[in-house]
Amino acid sequence: MTPLAATVRPRVNPYLSIDALDPEAELMLLHFGPQHPSTHGVFRMDLFLDGERIVKAVPHCGYLHRAVEKLCEKLAYVQLPPIVDKNDYVAPMTNEQALVMAFEAMLKLEVPRRARWMRALFAELQRVASHLLWLGTFSLDLGGALGGGSTVFIYCFRERELVLDLFEAVTGARFHYNTHSIGGNRHDLPAGWGAKVKAALDTIEARLPEYLAMTLHNHLFEQRTRGVGVLDGELALELGVTGPNLRASGVDHDLRRDAPFHAYDEVKVNVATARGGDCYARTEVRVAELVESLRLCRALLDGMPEGPINSGKPTKLPVQTKLPAGQQYVGIETPRGELGTWVIADGSQHPYRLKLRPPSLHALSALPYLLPGQTVSDAIAILGSLDPIMGEVDR
Amino acid sequence: MTDFTHGALYGGGIITVIMTLVALALWGERKMAARMQSRLGPTLVGPFGLLQPVADVLKLLQKEDIVPDEADRVLFNLAPPLGAIGALAVAAVVPFSASIIGADLDAGVLYLLAIGALGVLPVFIAGWGSNNKFALLGAMRAIAQSVSYEVPLVLAALVPVILTGTMKVSAIVEYQAQHHWLIAWPFFLGVPAFVLFMLAMLAESNRIPFDIPEAESELVAGITTEYTGMKFALFYMAEYLHTLIASAVAAALFLGGWDGPFAPGLHWMAAKTLGLFAFVYWVRWTLLRFRSDQLMALCWRWLVPTGVALVLGAALWVVFVG
Numbered sequence: 001m002t003p004l005a006a007t008v009r010p011r012v013n014p015y016l017s018i019d020a021l022d023p024e025a026e027l028m029l030l031h032f033g034p035q036h037p038s039t040h041g042v043f044r045m046d047l048f049l050d051g052e053r054i055v056k057a058v059p060h061c062g063y064l065h066r067a068v069e070k071l072c073e074k075l076a077y078v079q080l081p082p083i084v085d086k087n088d089y090v091a092p093m094t095n096e097q098a099l100v101m102a103f104e105a106m107l108k109l110e111v112p113r114r115a116r117w118m119r120a121l122f123a124e125l126q127r128v129a130s131h132l133l134w135l136g137t138f139s140l141d142l143g144g145a146l147g148g149g150s151t152v153f154i155y156c157f158r159e160r161e162l163v164l165d166l167f168e169a170v171t172g173a174r175f176h177y178n179t180h181s182i183g184g185n186r187h188d189l190p191a192g193w194g195a196k197v198k199a200a201l202d203t204i205e206a207r208l209p210e211y212l213a214m215t216l217h218n219h220l221f222e223q224r225t226r227g228v229g230v231l232d233g234e235l236a237l238e239l240g241v242t243g244p245n246l247r248a249s250g251v252d253h254d255l256r257r258d259a260p261f262h263a264y265d266e267v268k269v270n271v272a273t274a275r276g277g278d279c280y281a282r283t284e285v286r287v288a289e290l291v292e293s294l295r296l297c298r299a300l301l302d303g304m305p306e307g308p309i310n311s312g313k314p315t316k317l318p319v320q321t322k323l324p325a326g327q328q329y330v331g332i333e334t335p336r337g338e339l340g341t342w343v344i345a346d347g348s349q350h351p352y353r354l355k356l357r358p359p360s361l362h363a364l365s366a367l368p369y370l371l372p373g374q375t376v377s378d379a380i381a382i383l384g385s386l387d388p389i390m391g392e393v394d395r
Numbered sequence: 396m397t398d399f400t401h402g403a404l405y406g407g408g409i410i411t412v413i414m415t416l417v418a419l420a421l422w423g424e425r426k427m428a429a430r431m432q433s434r435l436g437p438t439l440v441g442p443f444g445l446l447q448p449v450a451d452v453l454k455l456l457q458k459e460d461i462v463p464d465e466a467d468r469v470l471f472n473l474a475p476p477l478g479a480i481g482a483l484a485v486a487a488v489v490p491f492s493a494s495i496i497g498a499d500l501d502a503g504v505l506y507l508l509a510i511g512a513l514g515v516l517p518v519f520i521a522g523w524g525s526n527n528k529f530a531l532l533g534a535m536r537a538i539a540q541s542v543s544y545e546v547p548l549v550l551a552a553l554v555p556v557i558l559t560g561t562m563k564v565s566a567i568v569e570y571q572a573q574h575h576w577l578i579a580w581p582f583f584l585g586v587p588a589f590v591l592f593m594l595a596m597l598a599e600s601n602r603i604p605f606d607i608p609e610a611e612s613e614l615v616a617g618i619t620t621e622y623t624g625m626k627f628a629l630f631y632m633a634e635y636l637h638t639l640i641a642s643a644v645a646a647a648l649f650l651g652g653w654d655g656p657f658a659p660g661l662h663w664m665a666a667k668t669l670g671l672f673a674f675v676y677w678v679r680w681t682l683l684r685f686r687s688d689q690l691m692a693l694c695w696r697w698l699v700p701t702g703v704a705l706v707l708g709a710a711l712w713v714v715f716v717g
Contacts, residue, residue: 030529052535223689
């Protein structure tokens with residue numbers, strides 16, 4: 001890849017002051033959100049409209065700020081995984097993993113092989129659940145709560161339930177699992193769980209063509225998404241957009257392959273990319289990833305090694321776990337892109353500073369570039385296609 | 396019996412039956428949609444949840460009736476009843492059987508097109524009177540859409556008028572009963588005209604995939620954003636009424652109305668109307684939504700030229716064949 005600085009060309013800054021807008025144009029300022037049904041939680045866009053066309057868009061986040069990072073500075077290290085569970089509330093498994101992996105790296109802990117494989121399996125199942133939810137909500141954005149969109153939505157939710165059931169069987173929780181601990185996993189796989197996973201995977205795989213007929217292979221869907229919200233790869237890199245959004249812009253980048261963690265050095269990942277950079281390409285990439293994850297889940301299950309699931313370290317009394325002074329950044333590939341944890345420790349029982357790098361925030365930063373020139377209907381499609389989870393954007 | 400008492404009796408009867416049907420249709424739609432989405436739908440209120448619409452209306456009656464401070468009070472309150480009345484008024488000229496018809500006007504088709512076109516007015520009034528940007532955007536879309544789709548609707552309705560040589564709706568049905576349903580022969584005119592009519596009617600009554608004026612995922616609730624309680628219910632009802640009556644009109648103009656292979660009568664009309672109605676909802680719960688400009692493109696690029704061709708074809712058919 002060529003150095004970024006060499007390829008960046010000057011762009012119009014979309015964050016320009018509103019004074020720069022044509023005062024004669026009689027624009028309408030539309031506060032889109034935070035109570036709007038399609039802003040995926042509490043997100044607000046100030047849209048300057050000329051008729052239905054957007055002239056300028058100013059995104060506002062922070063409505064869901066829960067001071068998670070500050071909270072983390074006051075809690076013991078072992079108390080943190082259940083806290084970060086709530087960040088990306090559609091993929092809690094990967095939140096925990098990014099966090100405990102940073103701690104493990106600082107402690108230089110060797111995680112047992114079985115635990116790593118289990119983490120990879122959880123991550124892939126989580127990806128299936130997350131992408132299913134995304135497909136459902138994206139259709140909802142395009143089709144409305146009282147129409148075909150809600151039909152896809154409910155189908156996808158039904159299949160996502162299967163995955164949540166599997167997680168429940170392992171961890172006892174359907175959502176906020178707290179199953180990763182520093183040095184390994186807390187819960188081992190119950191007997192007969194593998195068969196259940198395979199059954200669920202088969203069901204999802206068998207039903208997938210049905211949803212694709214209603215979305216990806218549907219003429220109306222194509223009309224609404226093709227050429228809408230084109231994010232070019234250069235801009236995506238510049239803004240730090242990662243995950244499916246980046247790959248849909250033609251940049252072949254996936255941490256699972258490029259910087260393998262968990263078991264991804266042993267189980268190879270086929271990275272899906274698309275060229276278009278539009279909403280359709282983002283859908284294509286996510287669907288391809290969904291199919292790939294189904295394959296990976298089977299491979300991980302078949303190759304699941306025996307052995308301990310926890311290194312038994314760091315101490316007999318986990319609450320007193322102390323990290324050596326220093327700092328560490330660990331980024332992993334979550335369903336939404338690179339989720340980074342940067343921990344600065346001062347040798348005490350709490351982190352001195354814990355910084356999370358949520359992929360959704362960077363995806364949202366592309367909005368001011370993507371929205372101008374599109375219509376209000378497209379704004380919803382574009383926002384939905386970026387798959388933002390406000391929980392992790394605002395933290 | 397004077398015309399007035401005839402109109403009052405039949406009108407009252409028809410309105411009562413249609414209102415009941417709307418409630419039933421609401422239940423039917425929810426059940427059907429639920430089945431399509433692997434749900435059960437309403438099950439708790441009454442047998443099979445049949446009383447669910449009653450419970451819904453009772454709930455809406457109890458809601459606080461809010462008029463926004465900055466709204467135009469008169470227009471805001473005028474819009475919902477106007478919408479329902481406009482939708483109901485179309486039913487006057489629909490022949491439900493050989494004898495059940497509210498007012499058998501000589502220019503029936505003209506009347507129903509004219510009254511149907513009025514449907515855009517309450518939408519405009521509501522959008523403007525609410526003083527809400529989402530409502531205004533919704534109204535803007537609705538007007539553009541209704542005015543555009545008026546053209547293919549009129550063109551499609553002209554085809555049966557030309558083929559049968561009358562504007563009297565009952566006479567059109569009569570003709571079909573004596574000769575053949577228009578959708579059956581000449582089918583190359585009847586079928587496209589029927590499809591065109593249904594599409595334009597769907598667009599006129601703002602159903603998915605043409606429901607962009609209320610597009611709740613984009614415009615919150617479009618024109619109904621500021622409405623609560625019974626006013627909202629009236630809008631909602633007007634939408635169902637419009638679909639139901641549009642189905643009845645299409646059944647009368649193209650599917651032979653109350654005519655059937657055996658024992659012609661009201662039951663045939665009811666079956667055809669409800670069948671079309673169910674089809675509309677089947678489409679609704681399957682498809683995604685168009686974008687405003689795509690909808691316009693569909694209308695002006697495809698539907699209007701098709702309509703013109705059909706009218707021309709019908710005229711040639713009448714001159715050279717029938």
